[in-house]
Amino acid sequence: MLLAILLGFAFSIFLVFTGKFFKGRISILAAGIPLALFVYFAQFIGRISDGEVITQFHSWIPAFGVNLGFTLDGLSLLFSLMITGIGFLVFVYTSAYLKGHKYLDRFYGYLSMFMAAMLGLVLSDNLISLFVFWELTSISSFFLIGFNNTSRESRKSALIALAITGIGGLSLLVGSIFLGSITGTYSIAEMLTMNPEIASNPYYILIVALIFGAAFTKSAQFPFHFWLPGAMKAPTPVSTYLHSATMVKAGIYLLMRLTPVLGDHEFWNTTLIIVGAITMVYSAIHTLFRTDLKGVLAYSTISALGILVFLIGQGTVDALTAAAVFIIVHALYKATLFLITGIIDHQTGTRDTTVLRGLRKVLFPVAIAGFLAALSSAGIPPTIGFIGKELTYESTFHFGNMAILLTGLIVITKILLLYAGFVAGIKPFTGALPERFENTKMPSFLMWLPPVILAVGCLVFGIFPGLIEGSLVKPMVSSMGLDGKDIHLKLFHGFNVILLLSVITIALGTVLYFTLKPTKKLEAWIAKFEKFSPQTIVTNSWAFFFKFSNGWTNLFQNGYLRNYVATIMVFTIALTGYSLFTTANYAVDFNSFSPITFYEAATSLVMLVAIGYTVFTRSRLAAVASMGIIGYAICILFVIYSAPDLAMTQFSIDTLTVILFVLVLYKLPKYLKLSDYKMRIRDGVLSLAFGTIITLLILEVLAEPVNKEVSDYYAANAYILAHGKNVVNVILVDFRGADTMLEISVLAIAAIGVFALLKLRLKKSDQR
Structure with a gap:
């Protein structure tokens, strides 16, 4: 049954590369896919009518109880026969109805995807996999309705x-x-x-x-x-x-x-x-x-x-x-x-x-x-x-x-x-x-x-x-x-x-x-x-929501990065500060801390001087160079605290950032004063408040008993289960592989969207 479902998806992908051959008379051959599936499901009529329930199981994500389980009984058989039988007739009908259409192959691709998603929906025994196919029917129908x-x-x-x-x-x-x-x-x-x-x-x-x-x-x-x-x-x-x-x-x-x-x-x-x-x-x-x-x-x-x-x-x-x-x-x-x-x-x-x-x-x-x-x-x-x-x-x-x-x-x-x-x-x-x-x-x-x-x-x-x-x-x-x-x-x-x-x-x-x-x-x-119709009510509600969201967006996202950062910091300070001051218990034993070494003090002093120079200098290039010094000082602290991998990562990022900033800022006009002293005082107060909150959070964390159960598990099993000696890499690629894959997928989708926008050429009548 899994292969029967995948056949429709496979045909859709196949049309991406061979679609030009399905725009003429040969397009009727596309109807062979639903016909073959109809014949396949029809052969089970006798067994199902005798009371048999046919099941198939394919492991997918067993840790979460999500598997590709399929059930063919009287209910799913009837729907499968309708999906493929009427699908066959629709495919045949389409070859004449859209004859000569320049996107006929694309239409067949959407139609095949929809058919496969519907088959997956009615055959799924697992609710989560049913949901996946359910959403695929919505997405493919979106393309079909808006063809x-x-x-x-x-x-x-x-x-x-x-x-x-x-x-x-x-x-x-x-x-x-x-x-x-x-x-x-x-x-x-x-x-x-x-x-x-x-x-x-x-x-x-x-x-x-x-x-x-x-x-x-x-x-x-x-x-x-x-x-x-x-x-x-x-x-x-x-x-x-x-x-x-x-x-x-x-x-x-x-x-x-x-x-x-x-x-x-x-x-x-x-x-x-x-x-x-x-x-x-x-x-x-x-x-x-x-x-x-x-x-x-x-x-x-x-x-x-x-x-x-x-x-x-x-x-x-x-x-x-x-x-x-x-x-x-x-x-x-x-x-x-x-x-x-x-x-x-x-x-x-x-x-x-x-x-x-x-x-x-x-x-x-x-x-x-x-x-x-x-x-x-x-x-x-x-x-x-x-x-x-x-x-x-x-x-x-x-x-x-x-x-x-x-x-x-x-x-x-x-x-x-x-x-x-x-x-x-x-x-x-x-x-x-x-x-x-x-x-x-x-x-x-x-x-x-x-x-x-x-x-x-x-x-x-x-x-x-x-x-x-x-x-x-x-x-x-x-x-x-x-x-x-x-x-x-x-x-x-x-x-x-x-x-x-x-x-x-x-x-x-x-x-x-x-x-x-x-x-x-x-x-x-x-x-x-x-x-008075539901459609009008929903449409008016959408219009109100759009107007409200547009006003809200314009209020907080007015094009100034300074305001974005300030807004985020204010909310963070307010919410975190309220939670800290109402529930925190700073039972920190400062005597348990190791004494500050000469290297730590010297590095911190360099960092403070660089911060002050960054804030008060009137040169963009000097500010960028000072921020680079701050980054390198953090790298030294990582080395002192036995984190060479983080130090190398920070060193690479800071070096690249400084170079890119210098290349960009070198061509800009002379330094402009874009804020008055009141704004600078406000920003300074926000920065000090935010730093104080972060410090208090760190103290709160230090006051909690250390639980190394998770880190011990990763350290003990990184090589045994994933055959990797770098625990951080193993966590990202194996233990959190699905999360990393989703992050990569999001970046890929965003890249595709940006590319599409770059290529988009709208008529004035379609612009908004």
């Missing part, structure tokens, strides 16, 4: 998506660390038996809140939903892949995976039901006011994600079965509708539902796919959407005292989603063909074949639900800690209340579709309430 980087709106949408999901990523990391500290492991498989202990822990509510923060931001739950409609600025393959089957369902996956660990608790269930219900109804209502096809699909996607959270919150076998089926249903019909929207936009140049109609006459195969997808989204037999809708109604109808309320909410949502599905999948193809679209041509079969395949899947799985019952649905429900043996999917369950609710939904939704037409007037009306 049209010449567009200001695309860049803005990408940043908003990254910011929202990035906050969720931090929430996931903190929640994972809390879980690991409570359970003693980061392995999800090992946590499965610890539900009672976790639920009784005083930090349970905090942990669940953090996990919810991650899931809700990633899966666009209210009030974090607004990043998803903005992400529609991305090319259609991105919208299809990220917002139908993969990224937005990462949060759903996280909730399902952790249901056996954190679920079966009132706070878990109630919160998910409430948030899911608000999200699904709120977003479904928004579909009534959108005239852009992608806007309709975006809000209907958010609503569908709300339904999934709503079902997970119920936690029953019926609800989780409905959720498992609905994940398949939504992936099939929503991917179809997104791909169709891309075809319409690509061939007609518009996504405006108020002008699109009659396209069946010029895009007949696309129209067939649209009709089938719309029927499945509406839950009309014999599509798989009908089975999903029936199961959803079944779960809410038998949910105790809240049955009527929950059923009413889901029925309203389904009515509105039927309307949205008809607007996206049927309206553009019915009616008379406008004159402006008469010359519309059929696209390449590489574009219309993928949505047709997905649409046929909506029909085939509806007629033959047994194809997914034992292979996908039962194992998925079982992987969430419930017994899925008695699950039976049928197209017709007899004449009952559930069927009546389905008929009512279809009837009212159809009436709504024929009576309410998308108009700009409705869209303008709902825009009046935009100032």
